[in-house]
Amino acid sequence: MNEINSNETRNIILDVAEKLIYKSGIAATGMDLLVKTAGVSRKSIYRYFANKDDLIVAALQRRDERWMHWFSSEVDKAPTPRARLLNLFTVLKTWFDSEGFRGCAFINTSGETGDPQNPVRQVAKLHKQKLLDYVTRLCTEQGVESPDALARQLLILIDGAITVALVMGDHSAADQAQNILKSLLAETE
Template identity: 60%
Template sequence: MNIKTTDTRDKILKTAEQLIYQNGIHAMGMDVLVKTSGVARKSIYRHFANKEDVASAALTERDERWMQWFRSESDKGETPQERILNMFTALTSWFESDGFRGCAFINTAGEVGDPEDPVRQIAKMHKQKLLDYVLELAGQLNVENPEALAKQLLILLEGAITMSYVMGDLKAAGNAREIARLMLEQVSPGK
């Protein structure tokens, strides 16, 4: 693949991701994608079979980029407890960023009824990666049941995202962080 082809593909995916995040998958028609990206329909179809393929590729790239950012921000802590609490600090900065519209994966999964649809599967994969990361951190603690702790922390993360977006509560991540801190004190006293 030459550089021009890669640039065109990247432009299509970047535009598709922005459109999906702003307005949802159903609002991102091929006509809108052509107009917004400035890429000819023929060029889009040279890279992707249909709108669903474009959406799936855009969401997959968003997953990789978001997880890399989230891990990088969270991993700034020196101890597992600090890294766990940093997850909520990272969310706060995301919530306060321009254009925050909640979780792209929750939003798009809500648009698709079929649990086997590729978009739903990408959303599920994203949440599984997030759970795996939280479990990785919880597993570094000396706790009896790191799996249960990781699932509880994931609920706090997801709840904070939802409260911030739906309710406009910019303190949701801070509130969830405080609950997480209390949980960590309970499961690993003296740490």
């Protein structure tokens, strides 16, 4: 198998795994379903991934990179530091309104693993840390007195809005979170 086909096969496996995990969860995504949906042999999957856990971790790492790139690129389109902070929730609402929205893949998969040391939980923790670091940067650019503290509050607002949008079906959770942020910013001005 040449390198191009090899990378293509690996990418197909990762794409299918990510979609199935996001749609139905880790437990519901068995190897038989992966094989059938990806149109590859079980042997092909094991050529790239030692086991299902390794595949799940790789799929989540890939989702982290893609989602963070998408999110930060969209948020950063706003012209000023304050507008970028507010845009966090405008961008989230766009995501909530998109077809196939199933909440945060990292919160969802973490809920399926009990052990905090589980590699899936570690990927989720790293994702949330990257998100926190990004939001901290935005808070610093805004010039707030305590950017770390505000960023931690915003992480809670972000994850809360995502959860409410998924569980309650209330996509206006992003608007409500944005209004809370406006109040928090007014306190710092």
